Amino acid sequence: MPRLIILLFCSFICVFASAQTTIKLVDQFNQPLEDAVVSFVLKDDQNLSHVNSTPYIMDQVNKAFSPNVLLVPKGAMVSFPNSDDIRHHVYSFSEAKTFELKLYHGQPKAPLDFPESGIVVLGCNIHDSMVGYIYVYDDKPAMKTSSQGLVTMPYAREHIEAITFWHARAKIGVDRLRTIKIDDLKFVDDNIKLILEVNPPEKRDSFENLFSDLT
Numbered sequence: 001m002p003r004l005i006i007l008l009f010c011s012f013i014c015v016f017a018s019a020q021t022t023i024k025l026v027d028q029f030n031q032p033l034e035d036a037v038v039s040f041v042l043k044d045d046q047n048l049s050h051v052n053s054t055p056y057i058m059d060q061v062n063k064a065f066s067p068n069v070l071l072v073p074k075g076a077m078v079s080f081p082n083s084d085d086i087r088h089h090v091y092s093f094s095e096a097k098t099f100e101l102k103l104y105h106g107q108p109k110a111p112l113d114f115p116e117s118g119i120v121v122l123g124c125n126i127h128d129s130m131v132g133y134i135y136v137y138d139d140k141p142a143m144k145t146s147s148q149g150l151v152t153m154p155y156a157r158e159h160i161e162a163i164t165f166w167h168a169r170a171k172i173g174v175d176r177l178r179t180i181k182i183d184d185l186k187f188v189d190d191n192i193k194l195i196l197e198v199n200p201p202e203k204r205d206s207f208e209n210l211f212s213d214l215t
Contacts, residue, residue, distance in 0.1 A: 021153040021190045025145050025165060028197045032149025033167050035069040036196070037135050039142040040155055041162040041179070055079040055111040058122070058134060060088050060103065065122055065132025069168065074138045077111040089125035094175070096120050096136055119166070119175050133168055140164065153192075157182065169198040 025036045055077040059066045061084065072078060082088055082103040091100035096118025101109050114120065117138040124130035135142060143151040153160075164179045172178065178196060185192050 021157065021187070021192065023151050023153055023163070023192045023194060025149045025151075025167070025194045025196060028195065032145070032147070033196060033198065034145060034147045034149060035067075036145040036149065036165060036167040037069065037071065037137075037142050038145065038151050038194075039137055039140040039164045040153075040160050041140055041164065042155065042159055043161045044159065051075045057081065058132065059083050060090070060124075060130070063124075063127050063130055065130060067132075069133045069135060069144060071135050071137065071142050071144055072114055074117045074136055075113070075115055076136070077113050078134060079108070079111040081108050087126065088130070090122055090130075091125055092120050092122050094118065094120045097134070100125070121174060133174075135166065157187075163192075163194070165194055165196060167196055167198055169201060171197040171199055 023038055025033045025038065027033055051073050056070060056072045056079070058070050058078055058080050060080065060082045063084065063086075066083075070078070080090055080101055080103055082105055085105045087105075088103045089100065090103055092098060096116045097112070097114055097120045099112060101112075103109060114134065114136045117136045120134040120136060122130075122132040122134065141154070143154070145151050160182045162179050162181045163185070164177050166177045168174055170176065170178070180194070
């Protein structure tokens, strides 16, 4: 019996063991893409996502969403505390979650649930320059790239069917994901480079402009 337990444990660990494969996401000019989201489709179709009982935090700091991109699993609760000493009117009309919240400093609202997977684009009805994103993932765990555009692949290559990636400025649209099968990727010294064409960053984003391609 102990031998069986050890074998089962080793099999579970092997799903996550990898040669520390690094994925780098860059734009069409080979510049790293920060706050991109990379997720993994596993061959054995395991549901590895975990919903925290504690709400995730999407704060408002200095008239900006913090973090700019928040990753949460489907079914998560998200709190919008408003650390600014001014009023915000946060809203979204994304398909994955439509809502509006009038937020006052020191007067927290109850957390909102996010039961559907997808991209939720956030804006503020008072401060048009405020744009943020909540990426709600399902059973395909997601990771956010660093300032160098990097993530470390958390699974062994043989357990991955495909890799999906997203960025807010992607030319294909803010609500679209790109998916590439693992067999179509080129590994160089256990590293992968993914290229995603993006629009140039604007000095002051407009929440309404983000949805111009969706109507």
